[in-house]
Amino acid sequence: MKEFRCGEIVPGCDTKIEGRTEDEILEDVAVHAREAHGMDEVPPEVEERIRDAIVEV
Ligand SMILES: [Zn+2]
Structure with a gap:
């Protein structure tokens, strides 16, 4: 999982988004950002910057 x-991007936001691929995470990030x-x-x-901040877990 990633x-x-x-x-990492928005100081103070404690939301954590997980996904199998970067693209999957980016879709969820777009919804969260909105x-x-x-x-x-x-x-x-x-x-x-989001792609750089995605880590393998
Ligand atoms: Zn956030």
């Missing part, structure tokens, strides 16, 4: 902690952070879309440079 894991992404939103706090619902929790009011981001209509994840810009490419943020997606890059």
Whole structure:
């Protein structure tokens, strides 16, 4: 499994998103970003940082 902690990008957010692949996580991150952070879309440079922050667990 892979894991992404939103706090790596958004300080103070303790949401943890798990998935089998980076793309699966990015889909869930897009939903979380919209619902929790009011981001209509994840810009490419943020997606890059998210991919860097995804770790194998
Ligand atoms: Zn968050």
